[in-house]
Structures are given as structure tokens and as C-alpha cells.
Amino acid sequence: MHAVVAHGPGDLRIENLPEPSLATDKVLVRVVYGGICGSDLHYAKDGRNGAYTIAEPLTLGHEVVGVVHQVGAAVVSALPVGRRVAIHPARPTPLPGGVHGAGFNLIQGGSYLGSASTSPHTQGGFAGFIEVTPEQLRGLPDELPLRTAALAEPLAVAIHGVSRLGDKVKGANVLVSGAGPIGNLAILALRAAGAAKITASDIQDFPLEVARQAGADDVVRLGSGEKPQDEGFDVVVECAGVVPSVVAALDAARRGGAVLQLGMLPAGPLPVHLAGLIAKELTFFGSQRFDVELDAAVSLLAAEPRAAAIVSQVFELSEAVEAFACAADSSRSSKVLLKIGADPDQ
Structure with a gap:
């Protein structure tokens, strides 16, 4: 699979990586869209984001949506293969449907997709497939296009x-x-x-x-x-x-x-x-990231047609370097997406 990988300051590459070998307790998601965040821009340009410095190749991306591709044999309850999903990027992860804050966003020692805060780094979702836990998945309503659903993480x-x-x-x-x-x-x-x-x-x-x-x-x-x-x-x-x-x-x-x-x-x-x-x-x-609010974000996106205007450009994964340059230029972009796989909505 192809992935967007940061190796250090100004060293952003599109690489061919092996697909994840699915663990029995995990779910494999085929990624369709990924939104470029400010932290992705910092890793690509500076090789670091705040206090966290890239010490090994890091696949970027934490604002990702896609389709359930395969479910591990030991997973008791999960969304079915083919279901369109958003992904909660943090672990530990609040259970889907939670409305009362669990405070997981403030726990020290947690991990976040596409982050150099852990060693080894937590690889991100700008890749053809990503392996996640079942509780990280949030099913998407039929009326919410994946392109707009890519806003769920930053909206949360x-x-x-x-x-x-x-x-x-x-x-x-x-x-x-x-x-x-x-x-x-x-x-x-x-x-x-x-x-x-x-x-x-x-x-x-x-x-x-x-x-x-x-x-x-x-x-x-x-x-x-x-x-x-x-x-x-x-x-x-x-x-x-x-x-x-x-x-x-x-x-x-x-x-x-x-x-x-x-x-x-x-x-x-x-x-x-x-x-x-x-x-x-x-x-x-x-305010630090988010906790249980991904569910509320999905619901709001489904109900709010004005949200679609915030996605200003969509680039193919092969155009990642150009996409990052566009996302860094606020005079011509808002939220820039990478189209990583085929969109079942189109």
C-alpha cells in the first residue's frame, strides 16, 4: 500500500509499505480520505510538532475515514465489513455513544494516530489500510458523505x-x-x-x-x-x-x-x-484535543449542510507534496483532504 511518510524536516515521501497483518482482536479499515492537520504540516516541515520530534519514519494522518475491510477473528462486536466509518485517533478510546467525558484526552501516556509522542511512534492513517481497535470505529449515517465525514475529528x-x-x-x-x-x-x-x-x-x-x-x-x-x-x-x-x-x-x-x-x-x-x-x-x-465528542461531531455533520464548504480541496495521494503546500497556504485553502482510496459514495 502507498503511504505518506515524514522522515525529518522537509523530507516528506510517498512510500510503498506492506499492508498490516491483521491481529485477531483488531479491525482493518480501508482508508478513503484523510484531512491534513496543522500537526501534519509541522511534522512535514519541521520534523517535529511541539515537544515531539520524529526519531523514525512516521506515517502521518489522524483525521481519517474509510470502510471496514476485515474484522479480526477474536473480535466479539464490531461494525460489519463494508460499513463506512470515522476513526477515533486516540488510545485509550472512549466507547462509542458516550456523552459524559471520560477524561481520556488528559491521560498521560496515551497514543494518537500519526504522532511522534510515543516510542516507537504511533503510525497514522495516510495509508491504504490502517489497523485499529473496534472501539475506535464510529459508524457513519447513510446521508453523510465520506468527504464531509473527514471533518469529524477536527470538529470534535x-x-x-x-x-x-x-x-x-x-x-x-x-x-x-x-x-x-x-x-x-x-x-x-x-x-x-x-x-x-x-x-x-x-x-x-x-x-x-x-x-x-x-x-x-x-x-x-x-x-x-x-x-x-x-x-x-x-x-x-x-x-x-x-x-x-x-x-x-x-x-x-x-x-x-x-x-x-x-x-x-x-x-x-x-x-x-x-x-x-x-x-x-x-x-x-x-482545551486539549477531545474525548467523547466524535459521536456528536458525526451527528452534527450529518445535520449541517454548511459543513461541506469547509473542505476546500481534495488531492490524490500521489499529489501529497502539493497537497501539503496547499494546506499550508491559508490564502487559498481551508481543509485540504487526501483521497487515499476509492470512494464508495461516488
Whole structure:
């Protein structure tokens, strides 16, 4: 099978790897689509993602969907061969259908598909086939195309973060700072959670066009003389993951408001002045991946036709290098997918 493998900084290869030999307690999934995430881009460009450095060849990809291909002989209960599925990328894995957080996203020592956080590394899903445990599978409703279902993992990240805000979202005037894929998926999650008005801000025009299609009520093009109103928002969701955006988020939140940090910030000390957080009695929420929210993400994607607009390009696996370059350019892309296998929906 062909796979997208990172070997180090700037060394991304398409390689022919052996298909997994299925363990009796596992399920083999034929991968159809994989979404390129910011962590994939970091591994490909820098050879590392945050504190985790590639020490051996790493097959990338954790936003993957496909079709059940084979079920191990010892598996007691699993989705049947041919069933279209999304894959929960974390182990330990919450059981399907869970609605109460298990806290698995905060457990030390777990693993995540396509991650160098473990030794040996946890190989990812940008490959023809992937072997997973039965509890990692989430069956997809017939009305949800696999192409849109590829958004389930990052949407679960957004839903988890928004859920941390609790009742602060309902009826709120919200700013989403950074209209990349996670920002635009946050728009879907915020709308589903009852936000009254959602404004998206970004430095590029293209992401803001996608934000409107995803359901933003208003957009602000930063650098054009516009800026979000200081203290004008009940809730600010920071999705860019850069210090100036964090500073602007603290400025934009009203007194007694809240800031949710969804964007991944660099490790180490950051020059962020927190006096405003204290003076305005802001509540600042961190958010780490997701826990049980993949089921909710699948349901929301099936019910929300605007989600499809967030997928901006689809590349064949053989075009992976070009796909990564496109995904790294926010002036022309939102969520970029790799088409890894034949799509039964087409």
C-alpha cells in the first residue's frame, strides 16, 4: 500500500509499505480520505510538532475515514465489513455513544494516530489500510458523505472546546479569531451550542469567505483598517495560535467575559500581558484535543449542510507534496483532504 511518510524536516515521501497483518482482536479499515492537520504540516516541515520530534519514519494522518475491510477473528462486536466509518485517533478510546467525558484526552501516556509522542511512534492513517481497535470505529449515517465525514475529528476538537464554555455560549455575541479550518468548524459548534451572533476575523480574504459559508454572521478582515471592537464580545474563541491573536482576544472580550484557547500555541514563555484578564475578570479556558465528542461531531455533520464548504480541496495521494503546500497556504485553502482510496459514495 502507498503511504505518506515524514522522515525529518522537509523530507516528506510517498512510500510503498506492506499492508498490516491483521491481529485477531483488531479491525482493518480501508482508508478513503484523510484531512491534513496543522500537526501534519509541522511534522512535514519541521520534523517535529511541539515537544515531539520524529526519531523514525512516521506515517502521518489522524483525521481519517474509510470502510471496514476485515474484522479480526477474536473480535466479539464490531461494525460489519463494508460499513463506512470515522476513526477515533486516540488510545485509550472512549466507547462509542458516550456523552459524559471520560477524561481520556488528559491521560498521560496515551497514543494518537500519526504522532511522534510515543516510542516507537504511533503510525497514522495516510495509508491504504490502517489497523485499529473496534472501539475506535464510529459508524457513519447513510446521508453523510465520506468527504464531509473527514471533518469529524477536527470538529470534535471544536465541540470539546466549546463545551468547556458551558452556558456562556447560549445567546452570546462571539468572536472567532482565526478563520482557518478549526475556526470555521468552531463556528458550526458555536451555532449548535446556541450562540446568538458569530463574527469571524482573519488576515486573509479566502478563510473569511469560507467562514460566511460556514454560518458566520459577520467577518472582519484584519489589516484593512478594521478590527474587532474592544470589549465587544461575550466570548472570544482564539483559533490562530499566535501571540498577537491571543492579545487581541483578551482585548475583544467584554468585562466578565470568556476566552477559549483553541489554537495551539508555541511551547515556552510567551509575551502575553495578562493585566486585562485580571482587571476585566475574564475566564480563560484551555482545551486539549477531545474525548467523547466524535459521536456528536458525526451527528452534527450529518445535520449541517454548511459543513461541506469547509473542505476546500481534495488531492490524490500521489499529489501529497502539493497537497501539503496547499494546506499550508491559508490564502487559498481551508481543509485540504487526501483521497487515499476509492470512494464508495461516488
